[in-house]
Amino acid sequence: MKTLTTTAYILASVFITGCSGIQSTNEPLKVLIVDGQNNHTVWPKSTQMMKQTLEQSGRFDVDVYRTLVTWKGGKLLENFPLNDGKVYRDLPQPQTDPAFKPDFSKYDVVISNFGWKAAPWPESTKQAFEKYVSNGGGFVTVHAADNSFPEWKAYNEMIGLGGWGNRNETDGPYVYFDDAGNKIVDDSKGGAGGHGKQHEFAVITRDKAHPITENMPDTWMQSKDELYNRLRGPAKNMTVLATAFDDKKFNGFGRHEPVLMAITYKKGRVFHTTLGHAEPAFTSSGFTSSLLKGTEWAATGKVSL
Ligand code: ZN
Secondary structure, three states: OOEOOHHHHHHHHHHHHHHHHHHOOOOOEEEEEEEOOOOOOOOOHHHHHHHHHHHHOOOEEEEEEEOOEEOHHHOEEOOOOOOOOOOOOOOOOOOOOOOOOOOHHHOOEEEEOOOOOOOOOOHHHHHHHHHHHHOOOEEEEEHHHHOOOOOOHHHHHHHOOEOOOOOOHHHOOEEEEOOOOOEEEEOOOOOOOEEOOOEEEEEEEOOOOOOOOOOOOOEEEEEEEOOEEOOEOOOOOEEEEEEEEOOHHHOOOOOEEEEEEEEEEOOEEEEEEOOOOOHHHHHOHHHHHHHHHHHHHHHHOOOOO
8 A cells, every 4th residue: 555654745745735726727716615613722723724725726726604503601702703812612602603604606716614512503594505505515614523413304415414403313324444444334323422532533535536536545653642532423325535543543443434425415515524623633734635635526516735
């Protein structure tokens, strides 16, 4: 199996990104990042980092649409700072923002940087989003966005697998790989979502035929990150593109867990990455390269980056 070191992969991805920026004659793809309720210390900086990564490639123009942020006393806070360096993870239980009504139809692809315990979107916004993806819109779910909205059936079909939020066997099977490289669909009972200690880990490409992964190394190293385990969900029309081994020595479960997935939902395409817990993850070349490829694929069905 071919293994590329982190340094070699940085060089490779810089080369790919640099070339595509010069050679591309396409109009930039229009990206909308939605966020506002995320349990991670790196948020809201993570949204700014992804916006920068996408725009520096020359392939994307990025807008951000943020909910009002629930603040002390349950108040919704306006003009929440994009990045002021403070820690916002201990916010109270987020509340639905009735004014959260992005016009999804203006965009080629929507990226969710929502997280655990995000409050449901307004009903009309949920319907508009379902219509957008059903009609061929692209969607990218990053890290804890697969914790969000356990009760929203269409959303769970879009993301394929999810975790936390009382998800269990009624939401769908566990999906993982065994040591021999077989995909296991496991209906056994139990909760969904977890992770061991953060660490660097190798990501193994499992599908070299898919546009997102066809030019990725067979194995690459992800910077220190959370490795999500025991995700479960409908897993319909879902291709596991890459996995990582959830080593028991880091309190894992000894399975090869999906980290990159591609899902089709009606006419829409969804790219799901479980990577992206903290700042080192967002700056790693494996994360940025897969985000660029996955976002372009979700938007167009092809990858030029
Ligand atoms: Zn996390």
